[in-house]
Structures are given as structure tokens and as C-alpha cells.
Amino acid sequence: MAVYHIVLFRLKQGVTPAQLQHWTATAQGMVGKIPGLVSLKAGGPLPICVPRAKGFDMGLVAVLEKPSDVEAYAVHPAHLEVHKMREELCEDTLAYDLEF
Numbered sequence: 001m002a003v004y005h006i007v008l009f010r011l012k013q014g015v016t017p018a019q020l021q022h023w024t025a026t027a028q029g030m031v032g033k034i035p036g037l038v039s040l041k042a043g044g045p046l047p048i049c050v051p052r053a054k055g056f057d058m059g060l061v062a063v064l065e066k067p068s069d070v071e072a073y074a075v076h077p078a079h080l081e082v083h084k085m086r087e088e089l090c091e092d093t094l095a096y097d098l099e100f
Contacts, residue, residue, distance in 0.1 A: 011091070027060060037063075
């Protein structure tokens with residue numbers, strides 16, 4: 001069964017649209033580099049959701065083939081590059097993995 005890796009991000013003040021675009025493009029570029037990573041989409045919340053988003057400005061959904069792929073994804077050099085960018089741009093992160 002597929003694993004859905006869902007991550008929400010609370011951005012630091014002053015993060016620019018160009019920084020977000022670069023980060024998102026780099027994250028989406030992990031598909032095809034990391035074994036088991038089927039797809040990755042990222043973006044901001046829909047306007048109707050903003051009041052319930054608790055300050056989280058951006059989210060992503062990565063689809064992986066199986067649970068063991070999550071562990072390999074976490075330590076892969078391409079993900080570590082995106083993770084480093086996240087540390088520079090975000091003040092908080094919430095991750096949640098589901099399998100179905």
C-alpha cells in the first residue's frame with residue numbers, strides 16, 4: 001500500500017516567493033532521484049482553510065510506494081538538501097505519514 005507523507009510548514013518572516021519557488025522546485029525534483037518516491041506536490045492552503053491552518057503557510061504531500069521507503073527517503077542526500085533549506089526557511093514543521 002502507498003504511504004502518504006504529509007508535511008506542513010510555518011515559514012519564517014521575510015521568506016520571499018523566489019525562495020519558496022526554489023525550495024518547491026528542488027523538493028519536486030526529488031522524484032526520480034529517491035527510490036520509492038512516486039510523486040510530490042507542494043503549495044499553500046486554500047483561502048477557505050487559512051483560518052484553520054494554525055499559521056502553517058505551506059504543505060506538501062509525497063507519495064511513497066511502501067513504509068520502508070519513508071526511512072530511505074529521510075536519509076537520502078536529495079532529501080537532506082531539501083531538509084537543510086527547510087531549516088533555513090521555516091520556524092515550525094509538522095509531519096504525518098499515512099498508509100492506505
